[in-house]
Amino acid sequence: MENKEQKKENIVSFVPTGDYYYEKAIKALERDQFEKAYKYLKRAEELSPDDIRVLTQYGLLEIEAQNYEHAYELIHTAHSLEPSNAEILFLLADVSGCLGLIHDAKKYAEQYLEQEPEGMYALDAYEILDFVEFEQNLTEDVDEQEAEKLIGQEKARRFMEQGAFPKAIEVLEQLIEKFPDAWPAYNNLSLAYFYVGEAEQAHALLNQVLRENHGNLHALCNLAVFAYYERAEAELEKLTALLKKIQPYDWENRYKLGATLALIGEYETAYKWLRSMHKRGYEGDPGFYYWLAQSAYFSQQEEIAKAAWQSLLVLDPAKEGLEPWHMSSLADEEQSLEKNRELIIEKINSKYPADRLFGLFILKHSPHKQEIIAHPKWIDIEKYNEVEKLTLAYSLGHDFQMTTESEKSFIRFLEVAEKLIEVYGKLNFTATSALQLWFSIGELALRSSYSFKNPAAIAAAVDYMLQSAMGDNITKKNCAENYNISVATLTKYVNELLAFVPTEFE
Numbered sequence: 001m002e003n004k005e006q007k008k009e010n011i012v013s014f015v016p017t018g019d020y021y022y023e024k025a026i027k028a029l030e031r032d033q034f035e036k037a038y039k040y041l042k043r044a045e046e047l048s049p050d051d052i053r054v055l056t057q058y059g060l061l062e063i064e065a066q067n068y069e070h071a072y073e074l075i076h077t078a079h080s081l082e083p084s085n086a087e088i089l090f091l092l093a094d095v096s097g098c099l100g101l102i103h104d105a106k107k108y109a110e111q112y113l114e115q116e117p118e119g120m121y122a123l124d125a126y127e128i129l130d131f132v133e134f135e136q137n138l139t140e141d142v143d144e145q146e147a148e149k150l151i152g153q154e155k156a157r158r159f160m161e162q163g164a165f166p167k168a169i170e171v172l173e174q175l176i177e178k179f180p181d182a183w184p185a186y187n188n189l190s191l192a193y194f195y196v197g198e199a200e201q202a203h204a205l206l207n208q209v210l211r212e213n214h215g216n217l218h219a220l221c222n223l224a225v226f227a228y229y230e231r232a233e234a235e236l237e238k239l240t241a242l243l244k245k246i247q248p249y250d251w252e253n254r255y256k257l258g259a260t261l262a263l264i265g266e267y268e269t270a271y272k273w274l275r276s277m278h279k280r281g282y283e284g285d286p287g288f289y290y291w292l293a294q295s296a297y298f299s300q301q302e303e304i305a306k307a308a309w310q311s312l313l314v315l316d317p318a319k320e321g322l323e324p325w326h327m328s329s330l331a332d333e334e335q336s337l338e339k340n341r342e343l344i345i346e347k348i349n350s351k352y353p354a355d356r357l358f359g360l361f362i363l364k365h366s367p368h369k370q371e372i373i374a375h376p377k378w379i380d381i382e383k384y385n386e387v388e389k390l391t392l393a394y395s396l397g398h399d400f401q402m403t404t405e406s407e408k409s410f411i412r413f414l415e416v417a418e419k420l421i422e423v424y425g426k427l428n429f430t431a432t433s434a435l436q437l438w439f440s441i442g443e444l445a446l447r448s449s450y451s452f453k454n455p456a457a458i459a460a461a462v463d464y465m466l467q468s469a470m471g472d473n474i475t476k477k478n479c480a481e482n483y484n485i486s487v488a489t490l491t492k493y494v495n496e497l498l499a500f501v502p503t504e505f506e
Contacts, residue, residue: 056087186209356388457485
């Protein structure tokens with residue numbers, strides 16, 4: 001009983017508070033480390049969605065990054081929590097002007113000046129009011145409606161990014177009830193339903209959009225995505241042929257079409273539309289550069305792909321190592337494990353805990369990670385135990401703080417797998433077998449509170465045990481040299497691991 005309680009306490013320590021990440025963000029800003037600050041504030045907002053400091057600072061960064069829709073949603077939320085805060089009033093005026101929400105810009109600038117007529121933002125507020133004079137052609141009613149739609153859509157999008165699909169569904173359903181012709185809300189609602197496994201409802205919504213808003217490109221693209229995930233080949237072929245005939249003019253539709261075609265493997269047509277935007281100076285979000293790089297690489301435009309990937313890494317450094325050319329570097333006759341989507345899906349849904357840990361770990365190295373994580377049926381986090389949830393968090397880039405022995409032990413457990421990958425260099429058949437053996441042994445060792453003190457030596461022991469069992473001509477000396485350890489250390493850890501070699505499976 002004491003061990004179980006101790007384990008629970010240690011697991012809780014893995015999840016810092018929003019205040020912790022906010023303080024890290026402020027320190028990063030003081031050092032001009034804006035990428036780190038953005039990452040920390042994003043996490044702080046997820047953990048403390050009602051913290052005025054977090055919402056305001058995060059909103060400021062989003063304004064600077066010209067992500068005005070998200071900035072508006074963050075700052076508007078802060079305003080609802082503290083309506084009389086003068087700084088928030090000014091920021092709302094500023095971001096409203098950036099979005100063309102003229103009524104809101106005027107209203108909040110005037111409210112700021114009432115409170116702080118000589119405040120630090122007073123001159124800027126007067127400039128906003130001057131700007132509003134040139135934009136009075138929009139009616140007050142239309143402006144307020146557009147603002148409400150914008151807030152709802154942005155809030156739903158953020159919920160979906162966080163995997164909180166039921167919350168997104170609630171927001172979008174309320175939006176549709178009030179604005180029956182808000183077609184973007186219908187399209188996003190269909191995606192949310194699909195991701196919670198309500199495929200029939202998702203299809204019904206898209207068909208409704210196409211009946212009432214003929215030729216809606218986003219609805220057609222979403223139907224193609226559904227057909228791709230459901231492996232409805234005949235339907236996908238029909239939709240693909242239709243999408244390839246469409247000639248979108250505006251950038252929003254070009255982006256949607258290009259990203260969808262890249263997802264379903266129609267790289268050359270996807271590249272045409274995404275590259276046309278890039279040539280004309282479009283500065284996109286991480287998703288734009290990801291799909292541009294993918295479509296360019298598989299269309300034999302390697303230089304464009306590499307340039308796009310560099311732009312992606314500036315916005316999302318966590319993508320480093322997942323470049324499409326790295327994923328295609330192995331010979332055609334030998335498929336690397338991390339590229340084998342079907343095997344990964346099979347592992348993460350296995351009835352055996354060791355297999356699930358194996359599959360969840362490989363996600364970190366897989367080019368299919370985003371696709372697998374986003375799919376509504378391939379990952380069911382509610383069915384995972386605590387160690388499996390932590391392994392998934394590790395693969396998704398969670399920042400473990402290493403403040404407890406339990407946490408250090410868990411990370412060392414995964415470092416053994418990383419060491420095996422490092423030594424083998426690629427996830428071929430032998431490396432895959434070594435990893436499979438390790439997760440079978442390691443999962444049992446975790447249950448026994450093994451400390452995993454020397455990951456390199458443990459990896460060497462696993463490698464030696466595997467090659468010996470396969471009848472390969474391997475000596476302890478050669479194996480020890482591969483991992484920069486002594487033969488005595490190798491022998492010690494081989495003997496320790498023998499106690500965890502499974503004699504039967506659950």
